[in-house]
Amino acid sequence: MTIYTGHSLLIHPDAAGSSVLLGGLTQVDAEVGTEVNSEETAGSPYAQNTTIRAIKPKIMVSTRDIVKAITACGLVGLTIKGSTNPGLEVWQALIENGVVKSGSVHKKIRMPEGRLMIRKISVSHQDDAQADMEAVALYDGTNLPFIPSASNLALPGTPADPARYTLHSVSFGGVSIPCVQSLDIDFGLTLDSFGCDSDVWDTHLLLSKIQPVITINTLRPGQFLASGGVPLFGLVGTHANTIIKLRKRATGASPFVADATAEHISITTAGLLSIDKAFAASGNKRGDISYRITSRFDGTNVPLVFSTTATLS
Numbered sequence: 001m002t003i004y005t006g007h008s009l010l011i012h013p014d015a016a017g018s019s020v021l022l023g024g025l026t027q028v029d030a031e032v033g034t035e036v037n038s039e040e041t042a043g044s045p046y047a048q049n050t051t052i053r054a055i056k057p058k059i060m061v062s063t064r065d066i067v068k069a070i071t072a073c074g075l076v077g078l079t080i081k082g083s084t085n086p087g088l089e090v091w092q093a094l095i096e097n098g099v100v101k102s103g104s105v106h107k108k109i110r111m112p113e114g115r116l117m118i119r120k121i122s123v124s125h126q127d128d129a130q131a132d133m134e135a136v137a138l139y140d141g142t143n144l145p146f147i148p149s150a151s152n153l154a155l156p157g158t159p160a161d162p163a164r165y166t167l168h169s170v171s172f173g174g175v176s177i178p179c180v181q182s183l184d185i186d187f188g189l190t191l192d193s194f195g196c197d198s199d200v201w202d203t204h205l206l207l208s209k210i211q212p213v214i215t216i217n218t219l220r221p222g223q224f225l226a227s228g229g230v231p232l233f234g235l236v237g238t239h240a241n242t243i244i245k246l247r248k249r250a251t252g253a254s255p256f257v258a259d260a261t262a263e264h265i266s267i268t269t270a271g272l273l274s275i276d277k278a279f280a281a282s283g284n285k286r287g288d289i290s291y292r293i294t295s296r297f298d299g300t301n302v303p304l305v306f307s308t309t310a311t312l313s
Contacts, residue, residue, distance in 0.1 A: 023159020024064035065162030082112030139201030173237035259312035266310035
């Protein structure tokens with residue numbers, strides 16, 4: 001029996017730029033997205049006709065390599081267009097006797113055209129940050145949206161094991177949000193794909209909405225209405241006084257890269273911080289409080305501004 005595992009995602013940007021081999025994958029899904037018309041009509045409880053209505057392929061991956069993901073996609077995503085390059089490739093490694101087999105024996109699924117986006121970045125206390133990504137495929141008029149290869153390819157290389165990042169601090173509107181337990185940054189992208197003339201393939205994309213929402217869970221419910229804390233009506237923040245920091249883990253004796261080293265991640269935003277749950281507890285367990293940041297465009301900066309060369313000082 002032939003067995004394959006996920007290997008990597010090879011990203012070719014629009015035009016003939018350098019490709020990016022994305023590793024650190026924790027989940028890979030390549031969905032064909034076939035929609036079938038099937039209905040019963042008068043005289044029979046059975047459907048007597050089944051037809052393909054639409055096929056909407058997409059690729060979803062989760063990765064620990066959040067720096068490569070942020071660099072490639074930013075907030076609004078990356079155009080994938082294979083007229084000058086292969087497009088986006090999901091690589092599958094053939095397994096023999098429990099390990100990856102050597103030689104030109106592997107497979108890939110190629111997406112020639114579409115858009116690759118980060119949907120969410122999430123991280124919890126002491127855990128490693130992860131980016132959830134999605135690529136929506138289009139029909140380019142010539143090539144199918146998904147093209148499976150033969151089983152005779154050499155792998156595109158060995159993706160470097162990415163650095164890991166975890167929580168450091170959150171400050172909004174000049175107010176520190178202490179003892180953070182989890183952080184979810186939903187990029188809030190609404191991407192509509194559509195076609196024409198009843199073709200089964202979509203041929204157009206519209207990024208109609210970008211409204212990031214950040215959810216923060218902490219163990220300091222006493223900060224609600226406290227002096228210098230978060231009032232009932234929440235807080236207004238700007239890019240100048242709001243920052244989320246993720247710290248880079250070290251691989252040596254020290255658990256983290258030094259604060260003054262410009263290898264950490266910072267994210268600034270503007271918008272409104274509101275209280276989602278002022279207090280929540282289960283049984284005799286510790287209680288917590290959760291906040292929601294609704295980001296906005298301030299007229300100059302996009303709602304989320306990233307730096308992958310930040311310091312923590």
